[in-house]
Amino acid sequence: MASAGGQGSPQFPGGLAPPPPAANPSHQSGQQDANAANGSNNTLNNDWVCPGSFEELHKKCKDLMPQPFEGCKLLINKGLSSHFQVNHSIHLSSANNSSYHFGATYVGNKQLSPTEAFPVLVGDMDNNYNLNAQIIHEIVHGLRTKCVIQTQKAVWQMAQLGLDYRGKDFVASVTTANPNIIDESGVVAFHYLQSITRKLCLGAEYLYQYGGGMEGAVLSLGGRYTGKNWIAAATASGMNVNMTYYHIGNESVRAGVDLDVNLRTRESVVSLGYELDVQKANMTVKNSIDSNWTITSVIEKKLLPMPFTLTLSGILNHVSNKCQFGVGFIVG
Amino acid sequence: MVSFISESETDDQNHSITEEEDEFIEETIGERLWGLTDMFPEIVQNSISVIATFSMRGGKNVIWFTSKAIWITSTSFMMLVLPVMLEIERVTVEEQQLQQQRQILLGPNAAASGYGPSTQGLGALPSMPGPQPKS
Secondary structure, X not given: OOOOOOOXXXXXXXOOOOOOOOOOOHHHHHHHHHHHOOOOOXXXXXXXXXXXXXXXXXXXXXXXXOOOOOEEEEEEEEEOOOOEEEEEEEEEOOOOOOEEEEEEEEEEEEEEEOOEEEEEEEEEEEOOOOEEEEEEXXXXXXXXXXXXXXXEOOEEEEEEEEEEEEOOOEEEEEEEEEEEOOOOEEEEEEEEEEEOXXXXXXXXXXXXXXXXXXXXXXXXXXXXXXXXXXXXXXXXXXXXXXXXXXXXXXXXXXXXXXXXXXXXXXXXXXXXXXXXXXHHHOEEEEXXXXXXXXXXXXXXXXXXXOOEEEEEEEEEEOOOOEEEEEEEEEEO | OOOOOOOXXXXXXXXXXXXXXXXXXXXXXXXXXXXXXXXXXXXXXXHHHHHHHHHHHHHHHHHHHHHHHHHHHHHHXXXXXXXXXXXXXXHHHHHHXXXXXXXXXXXXXXXXXXXXXXXXXXXXXXXXXXXXXXX
């Protein structure tokens, strides 16, 4: 809950950070993989050994899973300068209402590395007047703040403020969501991730919620182990156990398995996902098979030489025999 | 024709029906054939009935399972594997066509070594198509 967006360190597709999750985040994962495996294509270099922040323990595997959508989507990205980028997106859908989103991304001057610069301001506005905005800034070296605001029409829905400090081999962060001093309500989360050896890192999360006469706290522990070309991560709390395994086959095949057990409702889901990067055909395919008898597939094909991308997505549930398909087109 | 009288009938009135009378108890063909099963002993009847029921049910289950399995594997194959296969094949055929075109234009040497002018120098003529002497 405190990890809405889940972006610890923004990465750049071709110069600018990606828009918030409302728009299409398809460019992001490919670029991050390129950054993470820039040493050699088959092994994982130091970037992902440790630590990436507690919320990103399962990121590699979750990024493999396809993000399906329904209906017809058109996304136009326009870079106005090397710092500023604007995107328009139209989503026609019969399941949810059709919508038009306008988003803007600004990246500031403080450049840490070729792929990271701060501050980053990302905003997204809906045709129903829903606003989604994020500011990420690095105040001093190692100390980053993140502020996320969501409004629905003119009503505040969620405000989240986070601070994280990256030391030499650890990451500590504090995040609060919807803090309301007057009503005495809010959620506070503390994360800490420490790298024990170069391959193993362990961490903990403490989530405290107060408000409306209700008070509760959740402690969860997690760890990640990085092998030569695989990563295994696990997080466990009183409510939820989540284990993932990520494997790089060769430079075009990556696979991952994700086990999610909900201890409250006693339900578990296993999903197997893989990504095929067919360079020859400029195509990326992400597929996943579920233990709920659901198969999901997302295909992205770059129509070179123009900067167009065609996206096809499909979900098929064998048990209920329901399917949903989507077509998307990305310009720029 | 002799009509058989069921032994279990105890109604007095039925005793008046003698074997000589021409009254038949109406029986369908199915009932007559079913009656023939009485010639087998109990155990044989029971076991044959059990075997027949099981094989009917088993056959239905096998057909149901096979049809479901075929449907699930074929739709999953169509969604997961087919687009990749078709696209790779299309790109391969396109590459081959390009290579053929290059071969026609510039000669088989250019096609084998990739593309671009011949490596002999600026003034060299492109090689003629046809068998080339091995150098």
